[in-house]
Amino acid sequence: MKTLREIYDYREMIYMLVRRDLRGKYKGSVLGFAWTFINPLLQLAVYTMVFSVVMRSGIDKYYIFLFVALIPWLAMANSVNGGATCIIGQQNLVTKIHFPRQVLPITTVTTQFVNMLLCMVVVLLVCLFSVGLNLAVLWYLIPVILVEYALAMGIAFLVSGLTVYFRDLEHILGIFVMAWQFLSPVMYSVDMVPENLRGLFNLNPMTSVITAYRQILYYKTAPDLTTMATALGMGVLFLVVGWFAFRKLERRFAEEM
Template sequence: MQSLKELWDYREMLGSLVKKDLKTRYKGSVLGFLWTFINPLLQLLVYSLLFSVIMRAGIENYGMFLFVALVPWLFFSTSLMAGASSIMGAQGLIEKIYFPRIIIPISVVCSNFLNMVFSFIIVFAALLITGVGLNPAMGFLPVLMAIEFFFALGLTLIVSAVNVYFRDLEYILGILTQVWMYVTPVLYPIDMAPEAIQGIILNVNPMSSVIIAYRDILFYQKFPDVSTLLMTVLCAIISMIVGVLVFGKLQKGFAEEL
C-alpha cells in the first residue's frame, strides 16, 4: 500500500515521462508522429505480400486478418524490447534525483499502449473501408486491452530489472520475441497449425488467446471465448505480482550497477 501511495504521489512525473516519450519518439523525422500509423501499415504490407502473394495463405481479406492481430502484438513486443533497456536509458535521471524507479518501465508500457490506441484509429478505418465493418463485440475491447496491458507490464518490470545485471538480455529478448510471434497465431489462424501442437500453442502461450480474442472481435465480429482468456488473466496477475516483487528486490542495486 505504501508503494502504491508513493506511485500515486509521483503520478505527474509518470505522465510527464509518457508525454516525453511520445513527443521524442520520432523527433527530428520529417513525418514525425505519422510514423505511429506508418510502421504497422508497412509491416502489414510486407506480411500481406508474403502470405497472400508469395506463400498464399489462402485466407480471404488476409490484410485485415493480419492487421487486427499485428497491432496488439506490436504493442506487446515493443513494450518488452523498449522496457528491457529503459532503466539503462534513464541512468542520468536515476543518479540525479529520487523517485520510484518502477515509474520508468511503467511509462514505457503506457506510452506504447497509447501508441496502440492511436493505431486502432487506422484499424477501425480499415475495417470500414474493407467492408468488414464495426460490431457490438467491440465493447469488450477495453477489457481485452487491459488484460494485455497488465500482462505486458508485469513482464516488462521483470526484464527491465534483470537487464541491469545481465545486459545481454535485451539482445536475447530480440530473438525470443521473434520466435514468440511465430508460435502465436498472428500470421496464421490457429487451425492452420498441426493438431499436435494446437493445444500447446493455446495452453502454454498466454498471448495466443489474446490475439485470437482480438481477431474474433475485430475480424470475425463475435464475442471472444472468455474461457480461453482465463489463463491469460491468471498469467497477467502472476506476471504483475512477480514483476513487482522482482523489480522491488533488484532495484536496490541499480545505483551500484549503473
C-alpha cells in the same frame, strides 16, 4: 501499498515522460507524428505482399486477419524490447534522482499502449471499410487491451530489473521476441497448429490475447469465455510476479549501474 501511493504521486512524471517519448520520437522529421500511423501501415504492406502474393495463405481478406493481430503484437514486442533497456538507458536518472523506479517500465509500456490505441483507430477504420464492424462486441476490446497491458507490464517489470544485473538479456530478448512472434498466432491462426501441440501452444499467453482480438475484429464475434479467462489469468500472474521481482531487484540498481 506505500509504493503504489508513491507511484500515484509521481503520475505527473509518467504523464510527462510518455508525452515526451511520443512527441519527441518523431520531432524534427518531416512527417512527424504521422509516422506513428505510417510505420504499422508499411509493415502491414510488407506482410500482406508476402502472405497474399508470394506465400498465399488462403485466408480471406488476409490483410485484415493480419492487421488486427499485428498492431497488438507490436505493442507487446516493443514493450518487451523497450522494457529491457528502460532502466539501464536512464542511468543518469536512476543513479542520481530519487523516484519510484517502477515509473520507468510503466512509462515504456504505457507509451507503447498509447501508441497502440492511436493505431487502433486506423485498424477500426480499415475494418469498417473492409469487413465492417460489429458494434455489439466492440466493447470487448477494452478488457482485452487491459489484460494485454497487464501482461506487458509484468514482463517489462521483470526484464527491466533483470537486465541491470545481466546485460546480455537485452540481446537475448531480441531473438526471443522474434521467436515469440512466430510462435504466436499473429501470421496464422491457431487452427493451423497440429492438434497434439495445441496444449503446449496455449501456454503462450499471447495466444489467447491475439485470438481474442481476432475474434472481436475479424470474426466479429464475442471472444469465448475460456480465451478471456486464460488471458486474464496470465496477465494477472505476470503482473504479480513482475511486481515483486522488481521490488527485490530495484534495491541495488544505483550500485549496479
